[in-house]
Amino acid sequence: MSWLLVACGPQRLPSGLVYCSEGNPESFNPQLVTSGTTIDATSHQIYSRLIDYDTQSGKLVPALATHWSMSEDGLSYRFVLRENVKFQYSSRFTPSRTFNADDVLFSFNRIIDPQHPYHWVSRTGYPFFQSIGFAKQVKEIKKINDHEVIFYLARQDASFLSNLATDFAVILSAEYAQQQLALGHPENVDHFAIGTGPFTLVQYAKNEYIRYRRNPDFWGEPAKIDMLVFDITPKSTVRLAKLIAGDCSVSALPKAGELPVIKQHHDLIIESQPGLNVAFWAFNTQKPPLDDVRVRRALAYAVDKQNILRAVYQNTAIEATGVLPPASWAYDNNKGLNDYNPQKARDLLKEVGIKNLSIDIWAMPVARAYNPNALKTAELIQSDLANIGVKVNIVSYDWSVFSQRLSRDEYDSVLIGWNADNSDPDNFFTPLLSCSAMQSNNNRSRWCNRQFDAILDRAREVSTQAERKAIYQEAEAFLADQVPMVSLAHAKRVALTRSNVQNMQLTPFGGISFAHTSQAPLEAH
């Protein structure tokens, strides 16, 4: 009977916030991945970067670097580092010194120097840095003194600072790394993370949860919540149910079809913000007949994007006319470049002389911010293409298998997308469609065009925004002509919160951050 008595007492909850996240992180070091799930769980919780984006204005603000300056020739950047920044401690590691230039050197040399003892500890490489050619871009990083470093670049690059402010460019502890290397477990550095961010990683239970505690020594304004828990819940409906039942306070990635249900509950709030992302349909341009630009154009004309916006996004997204979304400063409405025109598509195919064309569309099995339901999108494209006499076979695997096989060049076309990591427009082109992106398998179109790379290089070398915008529009026109992929939509970023959660800031790009979030106490029920 005793438990019956217990059940009548008032219920008290430890203070903290539970976030229903959509999946397991692949690693706890954002340098090694590009997946949004991992970034959400690590980048802004455990780590800090040299510089950050201000979430409101999108401008660069100091983080671990308090000042920075560019030399006149644009080839070197000098950073003055913040003093008295303490690293987190764990059962494995107690820091003996504060953050200094050695940590910066370690964090970046690991990526650019193949001789570095930690370079090969990552089995997955450094996909973001490889896709932007970071190792070629940075010639050397020099320590001036404990609190000053200089980055020497091989060529001018207007996107360099933006790249340092991305979620991937986190600062690790060199001391921790040395200690673990001496113990013979270098992989621990990426698994049992130590950083300088607002939260300390406490425990990760696969398929269940990730637990963090507030870092009391955080260099910035300390986090308002004592404990942060990521409740790993892959199913979108279950996340919603948990949010309604109060098991979590914030929930990730709702499906568009669930939004009406949320509106019925007055204690739930939908936070949304135009996102810096793009969902696209990439053609494997190395595989016939998709190596023929006329075939790609024909397929692009055949897709009714409005229909996809209605059925898949329930009108929560806007039609993509190019790669860049309207939230980017380099955006221009390019409507009319590749509009829906099935007749033109049929004519083009007739001109090429292809009959009974049949292609595979790979649809990713998971919801992403840019595309909540790739399978449905694939089905819609299937019926669009049936209209012009092309047969479509839809292929899908579970996510880990899907991404592995995608790296192997055996697909015809794939429905996938991109979430920007910073507000620089270069982030939409170089990591996705450049030749270096092809080597790191991030270029899903497997499309390497020297002419296009030259345009991108040019855009990075000039520094006024107006000039850069003009060049990026040139790049958009080039893409519209060559059609390595068809951009479909730019989705809004959406998160659901309970009404007692405050300051849950969604940024148009990058991972989620709980550094400023607070929660009014829950009433017992």
Added chain:
Amino acid sequence: MFRYLLRRLYLFLATSLVMVGVLFYTTGLFPVERSFALTGIHAPTANQLVQIEQDYKLNDNQAWQFFAYLQQRLSGNLGVSVTSNQSVAEELSAVLPASFELAIMAAIIAIGLGVPLGVLASQSQHKLTQNTIMAITLTGYSVPVFWLGLYLSLWFGVDLGWLPISGQLNLLYEIKPITGFMLIDILLSESEYSMSAFKDALLHIVLPATTLAVLPFTVVVRSTRSAMMNVMNQTFIRAAEARGMHTSTIILRHALPNALIPVLKHLGLMLGSFASYAIVVEMIFSWPGVGSWLVSGIYQRDYTVIQGGILAVALLIIFLSILIEVLHTVFNPLSRKDLYAAS
């Protein structure tokens, strides 16, 4: 009796051996490298590769490979999980207690409510009571568990907001695993929130345990009823009545113990379907037990987790079936007689 137990032990070993054999054969059918399917190590170093070849005798013929496989699995080496790179045996021991906790709760509900109701149904003189109980149990027996689980969570969780519908505990409570059984661990923990956490854990277990209990509950009610009706007509009961004993004494002391023997047998026969029910229930309520671990392993093509999960669940079912049979024999002298006559 000793010979009987020995024979049951042989039966257990032989069945398990066949099961491992089937598992070994199907492992070979996974569409990946054999060494990968066996160990879960994705890109082994040269040293690891040599070790794997030695451990699993990959260069020998199938029979030797099977013995090596058996040896590895028996010594507790289930490989590492493909997705998390952690030892499968460790992951398994972390999820097993949660499943047991749920199963024990469901068993308490099913037997605690089912036996009295079954007795009531058998003893009631009212046709209406009898029919009502039978109608309810027949409905419970036929309702698909996935539908029931979803509707219970929709009603009690989403619409009414009375009960939590997923997981074991609100994650803000930080409970260190000691035994692995959540309710026990909470009582053992010295957290200032342990009482609230205990209440929270109880609330979390209500819906999954009830959903899981429905099928065994109906089985218990129906088999208790028929066994009771059977027993109550036997001569020793009538003799007891003739001696003027009280009805409740007759039922509790004389009839029920005899009636429960066939109930036990019935439950034993349905262990396999209970296990598959449990997997579905764990999935619906995101209960962190073997079932949801196994299913997510299947979704992620985590070959070592799939093997480990199947091995654990199958061994458990084989073991429990044989245990129930042994118990049946222990409690039922009649079946022992059969046995001796046969041997």
